[in-house]
Amino acid sequence: MFSPEELSALYLSAKVALWATLICLPFAVALAWTLARHEFRLKFLVEACLQLPMVLPPVVLGYLLLVLFGNKGWIGQYLNAMGIELAFNWKGAVLASMIVAFPLMVQPIRLSFQLINRQLEHVAGSLGASPFRVFCSISLPLALPGMLIGSILCFSRSLGEFGATITFVGNIPDETRTIPIAIYSFLQQPDGEEFAIRLVILSLCLAFSALIANYFILQKYQRKLGA
C-alpha cells in the first residue's frame, strides 16, 4: 500500500516526534511547575525565552541550531569529540522538534497546575506527605489532562516541523526526511505531485488521529473526576 520512501518518512516522523515528546516532558513539567507556583525577579525573562521559538521564523531557529550544535558549532564541536553527532542526523531532527514544540507543551501543563486547588496540597501536607510526595501523589496526577494535551500538541507539532529541521539536519532520505520534508522534496521533482498528495493525506490522518485520541483520553479522565 505504501512505497518504501513513504514508509521511511512515516517511520522517521513518528520516531522523531515520539522522542521529542518524551524528552520534553520532564523539562516541561519542571518549568510549568516553577512558573505556576513561584514568583521571582527574572520571571519575565524566562517567560520571554519560552515564547521565543513560537515567534521566531523556524529557519532562524534552524540556523541558530546549526551555529550551536553543528559539527563545528559552539557546543556541537564538544559533543562531536564525545561521539555525539546531531547535524545531518535524526537526533538533530529530534532537537529541532523539541525546541519548536516545547512552549506548546509547557502552557497546558502550567495551566493545569494553576487550576489545582492549592488546599488539596495543603491537606496532603497536613496528613504527613512531604512536599515531594505531595507533588507526585496529588499535583502530578491532577495535572494529567494538561500533560496529555501538552504531549499531543508537542507530538503533532513535531510531526509537522519543517523549517528548523531542514535547515539544521538537511534532507537525507532514511535519516532526516520526515513527512513534511518528503512532501517538499516530491514537490520539487518533475512528476512528484501525486506522491506529495499521498503524504499530505497521510499527515492529515495522523494529525486527526492524535487529536481524536486526545479527546477520548480527556473524556475518560474527566469522567473519573466526575466533571
Added chain:
Amino acid sequence: MKKSLFFSVCLAASISVAHAETVRIYAAASLTNAIIDLGKIYQKQYPNTNLVPVYGASSALAKQLEAGASSDIFFSADLDWMNYLIKKNLIHQNRVKPLLFNQLVVISPKNLNIPFKAQSGFNFAQSFKGHLCTGQMESVPAGKYAKQSLTKLNWLNSLNGRIVGTDDVRSALVFVERGECDVGIVYKTDALISQKVKIIGTLPADSHHPIIYPIALTKQGAKNADAIQFEKFIKTSPQAKSIFQTYGFRMSQS
C-alpha cells in the same frame, strides 16, 4: 483638499508605473554573482529598467513558474528543467539558447587535506569522514549531475546515508565552508567564489550529462520589450561574456 491629494497620488503612481519597466529573471543559484554584476552594468546603461532577479535551484524556480509565478526570463542550470517548462507550455522551444558550460568539482574546507582521484578504483568513501553535501539528487541540477558522476564512478552505493541534499547548490557550498561537511560537490564557478573552500578534484565531463545553462524568454517575457533587450544583453554583449568568463563559466559555441 482631500480630492486633490488623492488625485496627485494617483498621478504620481501612474507616472512611476509608466517609467519603470520591470524585468523578472529567474536564474539558477549558481548564476547569482554573475547576474548581480551584469545587472549593475545594465542598469547603468538603462536606469529606467527595474531588474528583479529571483535566484534558487532551477527545480524550485521551474515549479514556481509552473504554479503561475510572474517571470520574463528563465536561466536554468540544466536542460531538463527548461524542457519541463516547454512541456508545460510556458516557454517556446525555439526561444531556448544554451549559453554557458560549467564543470563539476569536488571541494573541501580549506584547512583539510583530503585525497581525491577521479577514478572508479579510488575509494572515495574511505577518504573522508562524515557527510558529503550537494544539491538534492532528485531535483536540483547540481545534485543530479553529482549523482550521475557518482554512479558512473561506482561510488554512489558506498556513500549511502552520507549524502546531504540541499535546496540549492549554494547551500551545499555554505555547509562545506562552515565545515559541517568534509566534502561537497558543486560547480567550479561556485568553488572559485568562496575563500573558505578548495577544489580537490574535478569530476570528468564524461561522467555526467553536459552541464549546459540554457536561457529563454517566457511567453510573458516575449511581450516585454525591456525583457527582450535584457536577454539580448546577456546573450550577446561583450561585457556579459567577460563577466561569465571571469567567474569561470565557458561560453557555448553556437
Added chain:
Amino acid sequence: MLKCDFQYQHADFQLNIKLEMQQQLLGIVGASGSGKSTLLKNIVGLLKPQQGCIQLNEQVFIDTQQNIHMPMHQRKIALIFQNALLFPHMNVQQNLCYAEKLIAQPERKFPFEEVVELLELSPLIQRQPHQLSGGEAQRVSIGRALLSSPNLLLLDEPLTGLDTHLKQQILPFFKRMKDELDLPMIYVTHHPEELEYLEADTLKLSQGRLQGN
C-alpha cells in the same frame, strides 16, 4: 498539652495568641474575619508566626528565638477544612488510606476498621468523591484525618456549608470522637450552639486575642 505563645501579622491584621490547652476538646468562637482560620493555620504549619513559640507536649513546632521550625508534614497535626477536600482522583478507600500508608504499622493510632465503623463509612468505601453528598464527604475527610495518626486534630468550621439536617447527622460523630478517642481537638466555629452540643470549653477570639468565656 498544646502550648502557644506567638504573634502573627499580615497586612493590617494581627494575632496575639497565648494558650495552654488542658482540655481534650477546646472550642473557639469568633465572628467572621476574627482570625480563626489563621490561628489554626499557624498551629498546623501553613503559616509562620513572626515571633513566638508553639509546642505540643515535648515537641516544639516553632520557636523563633531558638530558630526552630518543623515543617508541616512532620507535625502530625491534622486539619479538617470547611470543604471536605477529598482527593478527586482517588476513591474513598484510597483517600482514607493516603496518610495511613505513610505511617509504619506499629505507629498507627487508630485501626482502619474502627475509624470506618466510627464514621459509618462502609457503604461508601468504593465510591468516587464526586458521588458523595456533602455530609458523606465531610465524614470521609474526618476519617482520613484520623487515619493519619495525628497527635492533635484541628477542625476549621467543619459544619459550615452543610444544611441543618446534615449538621445534626455529623455532630454526634464529633461527640463520639470526643468520648471514645484519646485525641486532643480544637473545634473552631462561629456557631456557639455546636460547641454547646459538644459540651466543649470555649474561648472567644476577638481582635486577635483569645478570651476566656
